[in-house]
Amino acid sequence: MPQIARPRFDTAALRDIAGETVFGRGAAYARQGRVRILSVAPTEVRAEVRGSELYHASLAGDGADISGGCSCPAYESWGFCKHLVAVALAVNEASPDELATADEAEARLRAYLEGQTAQALAERLLILARRDGALWRELDSEAVLAAGDDETILALLYESIEEAIDTDGGIDWRGAGAWAKEVTTVVRRIAGLLAAGRAGVAFAALDHLFDLADDALEEFDDSEREAAAALCEARDLHLAACAKVKPDPVALAAQLFERELTQAFDLWTDARRTYAGPLGKRGRKEYRRLAEAAWRDGGDRYARALVREILDSFAEDDGDVDARIALRAPDANTARDYADLAALCLGAGRREEALAWAEEGVWRLEDRPDRHLTTLTADLMRDAGRRSDAETLLWTAFEREPDERLHRTLKETAADPAGVADRCARAVEARLAAEGASPWSPLPGLLVDILLGEDRADDAWRAARAHRCSEQVVERLARATEGSHPEDAIAAYADLVEANVGRTQNQGYEAACRFLGHLEGLRARQGQSAAHVAHLNSLRTKHKFKRNFIRLLDDRGAWPRF
Numbered sequence: 119m120p121q122i123a124r125p126r127f128d129t130a131a132l133r134d135i136a137g138e139t140v141f142g143r144g145a146a147y148a149r150q151g152r153v154r155i156l157s158v159a160p161t162e163v164r165a166e167v168r169g170s171e172l173y174h175a176s177l178a179g180d181g182a183d184i185s186g187g188c189s190c191p192a193y194e195s196w197g198f199c200k201h202l203v204a205v206a207l208a209v210n211e212a213s214p215d216e217l218a219t220a221d222e223a224e225a226r227l228r229a230y231l232e233g234q235t236a237q238a239l240a241e242r243l244l245i246l247a248r249r250d251g252a253l254w255r256e257l258d259s260e261a262v263l264a265a266g267d268d269e270t271i272l273a274l275l276y277e278s279i280e281e282a283i284d285t286d287g288g289i290d291w292r293g294a295g296a297w298a299k300e301v302t303t304v305v306r307r308i309a310g311l312l313a314a315g316r317a318g319v320a321f322a323a324l325d326h327l328f329d330l331a332d333d334a335l336e337e338f339d340d341s342e343r344e345a346a347a348a349l350c351e352a353r354d355l356h357l358a359a360c361a362k363v364k365p366d367p368v369a370l371a372a373q374l375f376e377r378e379l380t381q382a383f384d385l386w387t388d389a390r391r392t393y394a395g396p397l398g399k400r401g402r403k404e405y406r407r408l409a410e411a412a413w414r415d416g417g418d419r420y421a422r423a424l425v426r427e428i429l430d431s432f433a434e435d436d437g438d439v440d441a442r443i444a445l446r447a448p449d450a451n452t453a454r455d456y457a458d459l460a461a462l463c464l465g466a467g468r469r470e471e472a473l474a475w476a477e478e479g480v481w482r483l484e485d486r487p488d489r490h491l492t493t494l495t496a497d498l499m500r501d502a503g504r505r506s507d508a509e510t511l512l513w514t515a516f517e518r519e520p521d522e523r524l525h526r527t528l529k530e531t532a533a534d535p536a537g538v539a540d541r542c543a544r545a546v547e548a549r550l551a552a553e554g555a556s557p558w559s560p561l562p563g564l565l566v567d568i569l570l571g572e573d574r575a576d577d578a579w580r581a582a583r584a585h586r587c588s589e590q591v592v593e594r595l596a597r598a599t600e601g602s603h604p605e606d607a608i609a610a611y612a613d614l615v616e617a618n619v620g621r622t623q624n625q626g627y628e629a630a631c632r633f634l635g636h637l638e639g640l641r642a643r644q645g646q647s648a649a650h651v652a653h654l655n656s657l658r659t660k661h662k663f664k665r666n667f668i669r670l671l672d673d674r675g676a677w678p679r680f
Contacts, residue, residue: 124306125210126163126180126181126206126209126210127177127179127180127181127184127206127207127209128181128182128184129207129210129245130182130185130206131182132184132203132206134637135184135198136198136199136200136202136203136600140198140199140200140203141200141203143200143203144199144200144201144202144203144204144206144207145203145204145207147167147169147200147201147203147204147601148203148204148207148208148211150169151607152168152169152204153165153167153204153205153208154166154167154168155205155208155209155212155216155217155220156220156223156224156472157220157221157223157224158209158217158220158221159224160625161178162176162177162178162204163177163178163205163209164176165177165205165209167188167201167205169190169200169201169203171190173188173189173190173201174189174341175187175188175189175204175205176188176202177202177205177206177209184206185295186198186202186205187296187299188201188202193296195550197294197295197296198295203383216540243574249367257655264511268316268318268319271311271316271319271321272319272323275304275307275308275323275326276323277328278304278307278518279304279323279326279327279549280330282297282300282301282303282304283301283302283327283330283331294342294345295342295344297344297345297348298344298345298347298348299348301327301345301348301352302348302351305324305327305348305351305352305355306325308320308323308324308352308355309355311323312355312358312359312362317359317362317363318363320355320359321356321359321360321362321363321365324352324355324356324359325333325356325373327352328349328352328353328356328377331349331382332377332380332381332382340437343364346385349385349512350385350451353385357392357393357396358388360393360395360396361395361396364396364625365396367397367398367400367401367404368395368400368401368404370393370396370401371390371397371401371402371404371405371408372404372408374389374390374393374397374405375389375405375408375409375428377389378428378440379412379424379425387427388431390402390405390428390431390432391431405428406429409425409428409429409432410429411427413425413426413429413445413570415465420673422449426445426446427448429441429445430442430445433445439462439463439465439466439468441522442462443459443462446458446459446462450479451482452483453479453483453486453487453488453491454488454491455479456475456476456478456479456480456482456483456491457467457476457479457488457490457491459472460473460475460478460494460495460498461474461477463475469502470502472498473498473499474494476491476494476495476498477495479495480492480495480511481493487515487518487519489515489519489521489523489524492511492515492524493512493523493524494528495508495510495511496508496509496531497527499511500530500531505531505533506533508531509528509531509532509533512524512527512528512531512532513528513541516528516542516545517545519560520542520546520549520564521547521564522564522567525538525542525564528542530582539568539569539571539572539574542568543565543568545576546561546564546565546568547565548561549561550565550585559586561585562581562582562585562586562587562588562591563587563588563590563591565581565585566578566581566582566587566591566594566595567591567594569581570595570598570599575598575599575602575603576603578595578599579595579599579603579606589614589617592610592613592614593610593611593614595610596610596611596614600640604640604643604644605644607640608626608637608640608641608644608646610636611633611636611655612637612653614629614630614633615630615633615634615637615657616630618630618633619657619661619664619667622664626664627664627666627667627670628670631670631671632665633643634653634654634671635674637650637653638650654671657671658671
């Protein structure tokens with residue numbers, strides 16, 4: 119069978135990128151024949167789109183991987199525009215002959231230009247540049263970069279960087295792509311200078327870019343991480359320039375330390391390791407000195423956390439567990455803080471100290487207990503031979519806030535594991551009696567699971583009937599007890615069918631039919647096939663106006679199964 123060629127650009131992805139309104143306007147442009155495809159290549163499509171003016175648009179990628187640019191003001195301000203949508207849809211609708219013609223046009227133009235003399239091409243390009251200010255500036259910049267001295271080149275780069283970085287008061291996620299594209303263009307121009315042996319100019323230009331970027335990114339919404347990607351490329355280039363320029367390591371340490379403390383997008387996180395080569399021993403020593411001084415000075419909570427991470431990385435490299443504990447201990451005030459302290463000690467084989475930190479955390483946070491810290495402390499107590507203390511701690515925590523993890527840990531810890539289920543069930547029942555159960559409460563489900571785990575199906579069904587269990591809990595109970603309690607399971611599945619039909623949506627109808635399909639087999643095993651037919655007929659009568667559901671009922675071969 120011949121394979122049907124899929125559209126180049128995925129329409130659903132296009133709609134998601136552009137948004138419903140922009141997509142609709144672009145689709146109208148495509149239908150109106152406003153797109154003229156200029157060239158079609160594996161990596162890029164170029165076209166003209168007639169709007170209020172003639173705009174030039176280019177699209178890259180295929181499938182759901184779509185990006186592009188347009189000369190229209192909307193793209194400059196908001197990003198992906200209706201003209202790009204129109205081009206993508208026009209390409210999708212174009213016949214193979216139309217695409218081949220566009221492809222041939224570029225090949226024809228290339229062959230013509232390659233046959234011209236360099237002088238003729240230069241004259242032609244100058245004429246075009248006089249008409250197009252952007253092209254003139256671009257060519258002039260390239261000319262300066264190719265032949266200018268370092269001072270002239272740096273002045274030109276500074277100007278280009280300032281134009282690219284300027285956010286004009288703020289950029290939201292729709293404009294981030296255009297901003298990133300401009301920055302990337304400048305960064306790659308700098309990369310060319312580095313490759314040409316002008317590392318000092320490249321290094322200075324990149325420093326200027328980062329100094330400006332710090333302020334610009336405070337007014338930025340980079341949800342799609344486009345700006346971050348552009349700046350990461352610049353940071354990697356800066357690192358390469360450092361290797362060639364070999365800046366003073368002490369000055370470099372001061373610069374990187376400041377950036378790490380004021381960074382956006384985690385661009386300079388762990389800079390002392392990333393720049394280990396250019397920093398050398400002197401630079402790393404200065405980096406540590408700066409961090410220790412900042413730690414002594416205090417600072418706000420955010421800056422202090424960053425400095426602690428820097429100092430912790432030094433202590434980790436040294437294998438100095440005491441220093442790492444000393445960094446954390448003064449500010450420990452959450453369950454995670456104490457769990458981290460205990461984990462540090464455990465990693466060093468210091469189990470007694472780990473237990474001491476865990477117990478201190480449990481004691482200090484008695485009014486806001488944490489399950490993870492509680493179970494960690496209980497495990498350490500048990501391993502230290504303090505099983506009774508561990509059990510007491512776990513029971514206190516469970517009776518305060520019943521939880522499946524605490525229940526499992528109690529079964530592993532209690533001197534009488536057989537009695538754990540009864541006591542846990544009573545604790546949950548007491549909480550339910552005192553507070554009641556909302557539809558979102560996990561307590562009925564926990565109670566059912568505790569009883570099921572002890573093969574107490576009768577009690578589990580009584581609990582399910584007494585309390586408001588979620589549909590997931592009821593289904594789990596029914597599936598676990600079909601063999602021992604088929605009538606209870608059948609009744610539960612019938613209720614689940616009705617609940618899902620009541621949602622009046624296709625997803626609910628499909629779930630209802632899934633339960634009905636399972637019910638059919640279960641009833642057949644119980645000799646109740648006639649009852650199942652009667653059930654189906656009653657559903658057809660009761661829900662006769664729900665046409666999609668009735669259609670699914672009539673198409674039993676398409677029912678999803680367990």
